[in-house]
Amino acid sequence: MIKILRGLVAAIVIAVGGFFGFAFYMQHRVAGEVEVAFEQIRAAGGKASHGKVSFDLLSRTVTVADIAGESAAQPPVSVKIGSVTASGVSQPDATRFSADSIDVTDIEVGVEMPAQTLLRVTYRAPRITVKDYSGPAGAPRLPASSSFIDLYRFGFEQLASITAASVTAPRLTGTMKFSAAMRGGGDGGDFTYSGVAMEGIKDGKIASMKADEFLFTANTQPAGKVEKLTGNLANFAAYDTDINAMAAIFDPQKTNDDRYYRAYRQISTGPYTITSGQGVNMRIDGLTIDDVALRPSRLQLPALMAMMPPAGAVPSPAQARDMIEKAAGVYEGIRIGNAEMRGLSMETPQGPLKLSAMRFDLENGKIGEFALEGLDTRTPKGPVKIGRFALKSLDIANLLRMSALFSNPAQRPSPDQALGLLLLLEGAEVKGVVAPYKDSNKPVNIDAINLNWGQFVGPIPSRARLTAKMIGPIDATDAGLQPLVAAGMNTLALDCDLGAAWTEASRTFVLDPVTIELGNLLKATARVSLANVPQEVFTLNPQQAAAMAAQIEAGAMELSLRDMGGVDLAIAQYARAQNVSRDAARRTIVDNLRASGEKTAGANPDAVAVVEALTRFIDSPGQTLIIKLTPLGKVPALQLVQLLQTDPLIALAQFRIEASTGL
Numbered sequence: 263m264i265k266i267l268r269g270l271v272a273a274i275v276i277a278v279g280g281f282f283g284f285a286f287y288m289q290h291r292v293a294g295e296v297e298v299a300f301e302q303i304r305a306a307g308g309k310a311s312h313g314k315v316s317f318d319l320l321s322r323t324v325t326v327a328d329i330a331g332e333s334a335a336q337p338p339v340s341v342k343i344g345s346v347t348a349s350g351v352s353q354p355d356a357t358r359f360s361a362d363s364i365d366v367t368d369i370e371v372g373v374e375m376p377a378q379t380l381l382r383v384t385y386r387a388p389r390i391t392v393k394d395y396s397g398p399a400g401a402p403r404l405p406a407s408s409s410f411i412d413l414y415r416f417g418f419e420q421l422a423s424i425t426a427a428s429v430t431a432p433r434l435t436g437t438m439k440f441s442a443a444m445r446g447g448g449d450g451g452d453f454t455y456s457g458v459a460m461e462g463i464k465d466g467k468i469a470s471m472k473a474d475e476f477l478f479t480a481n482t483q484p485a486g487k488v489e490k491l492t493g494n495l496a497n498f499a500a501y502d503t504d505i506n507a508m509a510a511i512f513d514p515q516k517t518n519d520d521r522y523y524r525a526y527r528q529i530s531t532g533p534y535t536i537t538s539g540q541g542v543n544m545r546i547d548g549l550t551i552d553d554v555a556l557r558p559s560r561l562q563l564p565a566l567m568a569m570m571p572p573a574g575a576v577p578s579p580a581q582a583r584d585m586i587e588k589a590a591g592v593y594e595g596i597r598i599g600n601a602e603m604r605g606l607s608m609e610t611p612q613g614p615l616k617l618s619a620m621r622f623d624l625e626n627g628k629i630g631e632f633a634l635e636g637l638d639t640r641t642p643k644g645p646v647k648i649g650r651f652a653l654k655s656l657d658i659a660n661l662l663r664m665s666a667l668f669s670n671p672a673q674r675p676s677p678d679q680a681l682g683l684l685l686l687l688e689g690a691e692v693k694g695v696v697a698p699y700k701d702s703n704k705p706v707n708i709d710a711i712n713l714n715w716g717q718f719v720g721p722i723p724s725r726a727r728l729t730a731k732m733i734g735p736i737d738a739t740d741a742g743l744q745p746l747v748a749a750g751m752n753t754l755a756l757d758c759d760l761g762a763a764w765t766e767a768s769r770t771f772v773l774d775p776v777t778i779e780l781g782n783l784l785k786a787t788a789r790v791s792l793a794n795v796p797q798e799v800f801t802l803n804p805q806q807a808a809a810m811a812a813q814i815e816a817g818a819m820e821l822s823l824r825d826m827g828g829v830d831l832a833i834a835q836y837a838r839a840q841n842v843s844r845d846a847a848r849r850t851i852v853d854n855l856r857a858s859g860e861k862t863a864g865a866n867p868d869a870v871a872v873v874e875a876l877t878r879f880i881d882s883p884g885q886t887l888i889i890k891l892t893p894l895g896k897v898p899a900l901q902l903v904q905l906l907q908t909d910p911l912i913a914l915a916q917f918r919i920e921a922s923t924g925l
Contacts (some may be wrong), residue, residue, distance in 0.1 A: 267842065268443040276408030279903040290638065298772065307625075308333045314326075315327075322348060322350050323349045323350075325345060330342050330343070336375030339372070342370040343369050343370075346362070346365075346366050347365045348364045349363045350363060357397065357398060358397070359399040361392075363392065364392040366389065367388065368606050369386065369388075370385070371384070372384045372385075382439045383438050383439075384436055384437045387433065387434045387435075387765075389431070390430070391431075392428070393427045393429075394425075394427035396425045397423060397425075398423055411512060414512055418506075418508055420507055425463055426464065427459075431459075432457065432688040433456055434455040435454045437450065437451070437452045438450045450480070451480030452479055453478035453842065457474030458472070459473075465502050466506040467505065469501070469502065470499065470501050471500040473499075475495070475496050476496075476498060477493070477495075478493045483768070489538055493534070493535065496531070496534075497530075497531060497532030497533075498529075500526055501528045501529075502528070503526055504523065504524055507523035508525055511562060512560040515561060516558035516559070516562075519558040519559050520557065521558075522557050522597050523556055523558070524554070524555045525555060526551070528550065528553075530548070530549065531546075533545065533547055533548065533588070536557075543609045544606070545608075546604070548601045550600075552599040552670050553597070553599025554597070556596060556716070558595075560591040561591075561595035586665065590627060590660065591659070593627040593659040594626055597626075598626060600622075601621065604618070612642065614639070615637075617634060617637050617638075624640075624658075628655060628656065629653070630655060631652055631655075632652065632656055633650060633653075635649065635651075636648075636650075637651070642704070643698040644698035646696070646698070650693040651692050651693075652692075653689075654691070656688070657687070660686055661683075661686050664682065664683060664686065665678070665817040681722065684721065688716055690713050691712045693707070693709070693711075694709070704753070705735075706732065707734065710730070711732070714726070714727055714803045718799060719764075719803070722800040724764035724771075726761070728758070730911075731756070731758075733751065733781075734754065736752055736754050748838070749834065751765070753781075754781050755779075755781040756781075758777060759777040759855035760777075764800075769795050769796065770791060770817065772790070772794040773788065773789065774789070774791075775789070779826075781826075782826050789820045790819045791819070792814050792816065793815055793817045794814060798810045799814070811899070814899040815893070815898060816892070816899045817893065818893070819890070820887070822887070822889045822891075823886065829879070829883050833848050855873055855877050856873060862911055865912075869911075870922040872889065872919055875887055875889070875923050876921075878923045886923060887921070887923050888921065888922050888924070889919065889921045891918070892917060892918045892920075893916065902916070
């Protein structure tokens with residue numbers, strides 16, 4: 263029995279001694295591997311140090327205290343960490359390291375900024391916690407270069423190699439210090455993130471990134487008076503973030519990669535408010551951005567950074583053009599499926615400004631549609647409301663490139679280049695506008711204006727359409743509008759639809775539809791066609807255009823005029839001018855038309871039918887007058903225009919004329 267007890271005691275002693283011996287060995291091994299990682303940073307020219315390294319075998323917990331470092335990159339990045347504790351550590355294979363939980367406490371990161379606006383940004387976090395971590399075993403090989411571009415690429419690559427269930431930071435604070443160039447705007451400011459969390463980090467993707475609140479303050483000095491600017495952003499979230507897509511724009515191997523890589527499925531925020539001591543207050547109810555993708559061939563950050571001039575240097579014209587070209591490339595390097603801002607409100611010197619929504623999308627440097635909805639503001643002459651304003655197919659990248667041509671006052675752009683601006687936009691739309699008219703207290707109401715163009719021949723569009731519907735006050739001081747004022751009218755409505763298109767295959771140019779309706783006066787519609795229209799007529803060269811225009815022939819034309827009160831208004835105006843009754847004025851006008859028809863009947867028998875239709879149109883209010891003209895042969899368009907000015911009867915004799923009326 264004693265022997266058994268002795269053996270048991272001996273076994274316990276050996277086991278305990280072995281345990282502590284193994285624990286001591288593991289602690290030294292862990293400490294050695296930590297030191298290897300820090301030595302690699304020092305070997306690259308940076309600074310790195312740490313305090314005590316401990317290892318608890320039972321809980322498989324590693325703790326490294328008092329970490330400090332500074333990168334060799336210029337401007338430098340400095341890091342201070344109170345402690346890093348990894349619990350439940352294991353090494354499933356020779357290449358991977360895992361931990362159930364990693365706690366990092368008392369973190370401070372300082373970043374010296376190369377920009378002219380900021381000198382330094384410092385981030386601080388009391389605690390960051392990582393759950394279910396797995397990453398490469400051993401110290402990663404640092405990049406040979408110490409530039410911050412290479413360090414960013416290195417950081418993205420390392421982040422893409424790890425997995426974690428979650429990363430949380432209950433609170434993250436920071437401070438900003440402005441450069442001397444920005445001192446007029448204040449010395450700096452501070453910011454705070456609350457409730458920061460990342461979840462689902464795997465295969466270079468992050469399922470979600472969220473922050474409950476972002477708060478910032480900045481001290482500004484407008485006119486030498488210190489003012490505080492405060493901003494608050496709530497409920498930030500980003501879903502399906504692809505780290506590899508962001509790393510691609512730092513990768514020199516992808517300079518020719520013209521594909522889009524989706525970086526975010528969606529980014530959204532809740533309310534965003536800005537307030538200042540100057541009474542400038544702004545609020546945005548929410549923001550959503552869907553399907554954000556990056557194109558490495560257009561977004562190579564090393565090239566973008568290399569073109570930036572040194573602080574204080576003025577770029578040469580060639581450098582400025584190169585910067586504009588690179589900026590245009592940035593727009594071509596980002597794709598946004600849809601971006602929407604909702605509920606903008608802001609205080610202005612004229613009064614409050616409100617905007618219900620702003621929307622746009624972006625691909626290949628072109629905005630498919632840029633729309634503002636529900637704008638409500640004030641001007642010195644009164645309130646302005648716009649239900650919707652939209653630009654269609656705006657080529658913002660080439661607009662930037664075009665701006666370089668207009669920026670040199672010594673070299674005026676050619677007409678071709680100026681007209682080329684039409685190529686950058688395909689249309690515009692305005693709806694629901696209420697705006698003040700001059701100094702009157704009556705507004706102009708625009709129900710809708712829609713203008714679009716396209717089918718370009720060189721810089722000239724060969725297809726266009728304008729629709730408009732509006733109503734506005736009649737200016738009593740305008741002599742041309744006095745008959746309307748005398749008739750007791752104080753507003754006039756306009757409804758028009760004008761279209762034009764050239765067809766290359768048939769070489770025809772048609773004005774259709776042509777519809778104009780003026781309030782309760784009249785409605786006119788027309789269709790005008792031209793034949794044998796060559797492509798070469800669409801040019802800014804006047805000699806070429808004139809030579810090609812000689813080939814154009816007049817086609818069929820049709821005019822419809824519906825009386826909605828305009829005839830009675832014209833007769834009343836004639837009666838006042840002649841000081842006769844309205845019936846007498848009507849008879850006089852009809853008699854004059856018939857006398858004119860008798861004179862022209864010999865030259866053009868069709869004129870009799872036209873005169874008869876006109877007399878019926880005037881004699882019986884509410885009629886619709888229809889006139890059709892069909893060419894009797896080839897009628898050169900230029901010759902027709904000249905004859906209409908010198909001898910209209912001969913011009914009309916080249917057409918078969920049909921005229922009719924109906925209710």
